[in-house]
Amino acid sequence: MPLRHAIEHHARQRPDALAVSISGKALDYATLFQKLRRLHGALVSLPHRHRGELSLPSNARLFAVSTGNHSAAATLLPAALATPHAVMLLDPQWPAALQQRMLAKLPPDVVFCLSTQTALIEAAERLSIPAITVDTDAFETFLAAPADLPLTNPRDTFMVGFTSGTTSEPKAFARARHSWRASLDASRLAFALTEQSHTFSPGPLAHGISLYALAETLELGAAFHTIERFDLADAHRAMETTRRIVAVPSLLSALCHGASQEQVVEITTAGAKLDPSLLTKARDFFPRARIHEYYGASELGFVSLNTHGRSSSSAPANSVGRPFPHVELSIRENGAEVAQGNPGTIFVRGDLAIEGYLWGGRNSGFRREGPWATVGDLGKLNYDGSLTLLGREGGMVITAGHNVYPQEIESALTEIPGITGALVLGRTHHSRGQELVALLQGDVPLEEIRSQLAIRLPRYKLPRRFFRLADWPLTSSGKPDRTMLLNWLEEKDVRLVPLHPAT
Structure with a gap:
């Protein structure tokens, strides 16, 4: 059902039930x-500002x-989902x-921020946008x-998100309500969610994986x-009463310290491939x-x-699984599907994708070919129907005339016992074009490492240089x-630290 109806239903049936808790500051369903x-x-x-880029009714801001x-x-984000x-x-x-820059490109009707964000507040004032500081009165x-909440139109926009994709300037996209309604129906079954799926998601709520987990949880009650x-101590306290965790792999790894957590029965992770060493660690730390x-x-x-x-x-x-319910996959090149087992660009067909970017992405990122989107x-689609990721267009490395996908080498490296993380980069080389470097x-x-890789990969896919490091530098979304x-x-x-042969 639409989230507006779900929250009202839970507020009437179980008004005192906990809806959202952020570092112990709680809202029950009636208060929410x-x-x-x-x-x-x-x-x-x-x-009301007129904005033709978005599908918004006259009573929406x-x-x-x-x-x-x-x-x-806890109030602001559910408002977009339920109003x-x-x-x-x-x-x-x-x-x-x-x-x-993002504020100037698409001026909102109001900005909610922290009192410490003085540059953002000043920018809003220059654009005649009210700035409401949520950490003050x-x-x-x-x-x-209180005003009655009207019905929402499935085709209307409820979120403007941003993705950096393969460029440094974020690309903006609008997402319609019907796409997340379809997603919620699919993920409820795929992740075996119930009204007891009390969820802990430690990541930033500005990122899709945590915001979607909030929507899933509120719909369930x-x-x-x-x-x-x-x-870590705050995270473990939050996990005490939860049965489910939603986190990117880097945060999931950070949670796997201390005593094992028997109460957690479901974990959802995305944002990067789950390497074998982290899968083993998570299985040990969350045994049920x-x-x-x-x-x-x-x-x-x-x-x-x-x-x-x-x-x-x-x-x-070592794959990313089989197609999600109600999603079709196609590996395509130059508008045509390639033979099974061959590499190509991953296209999907279903009702979960956006229509396009509001700006940016003209030469990279999201695009459509008829009903297919990428x-x-x-x-590549394997013969058992599973999907293997090879990287991103433009991320392929050409070394000594060979096309090499770094993620294939990273998967082989993380299969070696004792390697807990691997990244492969292409670095400019005077004679090879690019050389493969493993971190x-x-x-x-x-x-x-070299003997194990020689069993798994052809010679031209073997990195020429190896370095060891203690910790990855991470982007704001938790990716290396x-x-x-x-x-x-x-x-x-x-x-x-360069790795050298033993002497």
């Missing part, structure tokens, strides 16, 4: 529903949120200048008398937990949990799913920062 009605009353009183995981997000209004998700980790003062900033690893994109929604049990997986563990990821975590001798690592290579940064 009342706050949504008060926020709706305040938003509709704002002047576009509001920007740059609050991170502040407790006010006619749409949210513009500004990442508080962005540089101030980038936030200001201004937010409570802004809320109006379960409790959603998160924390303002990552702290099934681990649902899905591949998807902000623009596409769910694409494929691999569910890992205690000792087996629903698809080969974000430019490369892969590793784990204490395995170079001779052992490949651009920074390339800079470290060029600068001979001491955090990259």
